[in-house]
Amino acid sequence: MLEGFPLSGRGPDGESLAVDVASVGAARPARAVVVSSGLHGVEGFFGSAVQLAWLQGVRAGRTAIPPGTAVVLLHALNPYGFAWRRRANERNVDLNRNFLDAGEPYAGAPPLYGRVHTLLNPDTQPSRTDFFLARATWAICRHGLPALRAAVAEGQYDHPGGLFFGGHAPEASTRMIQERFWAWTRDAGEVVHLDLHTGLGPHAGCQVLVEPVHAPELGWYRARFDPARVVSVAEGGAYAARGVMGAWLGRHADGRRYRFACVEIGTYASLCVLRALRAENRAHQFSTPGSGPYERPKRELVECFCPASRRWRRASVGRALEVIEQAVAER
Template identity: 50%
Template sequence: MMSRLDLFSPSYEVARRRFRDTANEAGATLEQHPVDPGADLTIDVATLGHANPRWAVVVTSGLHGVEGFFGSAIQLAWLTRLKSGGPLPGGGAIVLIHAVNPYGFARLRRTNEDNVDLNRNFLDTRDSYTGAPAAYAALDPFLNPASPPSLLEPFRLKALWHIKRNGLPMLKNAVAGGQYRFPRGLFFGGYGPAAATRIMQQHLAAWLGGAQRTIHIDLHSGLGAHGRYRLLLAESMRPSQSEWYRDTFGSEVVEPLDSVDGTAYDASGTLGGWAMRHLSDTRYRFVGAEFGTYPILRVLGALRAENRAHFFSRPDVGAFRRARNELLECFCPHDRRWRELVVAQGLAIIDQAVRSQTTE
């Protein structure tokens, strides 16, 4: 097996080619769904295993664009292991969905071509794409200044002041929970379903191939302790419902939505919430696997600076390059140890999910 470090691709194009090639060599059925007319940006789907599966394990990468560098590495690690004789248990299907937001992956953004956070874009009705939490609106001038990023600005101090004033849990929910009013702002959920959202909504049920039970692992990075992960549940649930997740993945890593000081926060329009509400022909279970990188203020600062650079800097200036590099570092650190850890842990989560399906 190739070294875990080699699994990290230098660009979206390379990642996509390696995903397709390795999936082919591993005997997968491949689909490509373009999100742009040029077809250079595609969601690629590899399906392996039984044609009429009893169960399915779904693994998505790059819902948040730039996070795809790390998610793609985990998917490639799994395919590479299978190709070199790794186990594919009978009776089920593995569905690997590569680069749900290919634009963001290719352009090193977390959002899509319309600055939309796709994990806030899966709303049930057209008229719900509106409004913003009052606290977000109040923070808009701080979060989204209409000017290029500045190295001189005391961002940390300002952020700490807001945290002291409002409390971190309240801020997390108000800021990161999603908004539908400031199209150039952070965590904008869109004014309607994005191309990628429609592709997922139209095809996800078919990719499951009629499986009666599904476990979906959605790979994310940027929140939590460096090199460690938490599994965030998609919806608030009773302790009896979350018990299955604790038994399968370990209670120390499973985090319900209502935990006050954890990694999770309440969000609208998430992929997981949508899938659990709509895919009623299968018993759908979902975790957002969130791998930590750097402290939350550094990550928020990186998101804010990159967003300002995107809208208000020219691409050839140093401030733009700095902002883009810092964003990439915050969502896919270069550190060898981090990269080895996340691939090993990502594979272990997929293995736990598969084992839970085969032993049930």
């Protein structure tokens, strides 16, 4: 079954934007495996490739879905960012920092973020000589890479034009997911949710990141997936972010057994990824679409989140498919 859920806004060629949902398997499942892509728009190139490869496996008879199980593919949760080749949405909101609970204020920023805000988020047109890498290296020497990375990527709610901005209210995509997610799983009692991402970790490496809210069940993740890939965010394996989709769904599962992991495939070194995010954000806000200063950072961002290397693509899609297969398999 295939359904489309339109969102307002347009792509660069005037095209309409929507989240597409495909379901395969049991009509009334006891168990649903959800595979979502493109929550961080530009990462949708990779996520979408994985979803298509998985569907091709089903059509070719290589992939079996156990009885009582449905597999639900959520395609392009941030279709604006996907279409415009950026991580954030039409209001510069990082949707994976946007899922705060009612009553939790959309305000605040890590203190260290404030200190590097002007370095990260210049409010001028791109220039060739702003020595970002040298200045970032200086900031790393002063504050240490882990502290800086955590402060920058944790999420901030005070600088609307800046990177990792979590918004000032739930965005349209967020509200759609919050309202429809359990209907998309056809109210299965057990849900395993894999959210596909790129840009963190070693080149073509695959990590299954478990949020602190799901840490008590770490043993389940280690038994179900390749334990060498399972990384607990709570144990300091990665930075803990505010407003993460899977953490919100975990808190609102209402008695269902809901397990969530970000499947992260690495691309380039974190400073290169950060440099590309910074350049694209600057170009998107201050350059003219179609111009060189606009297009170059967009192309570099796509390369940073979906490298053109055939080896990277083959290895990464293969590893993500292994994780999905392990999630779907009957135990």
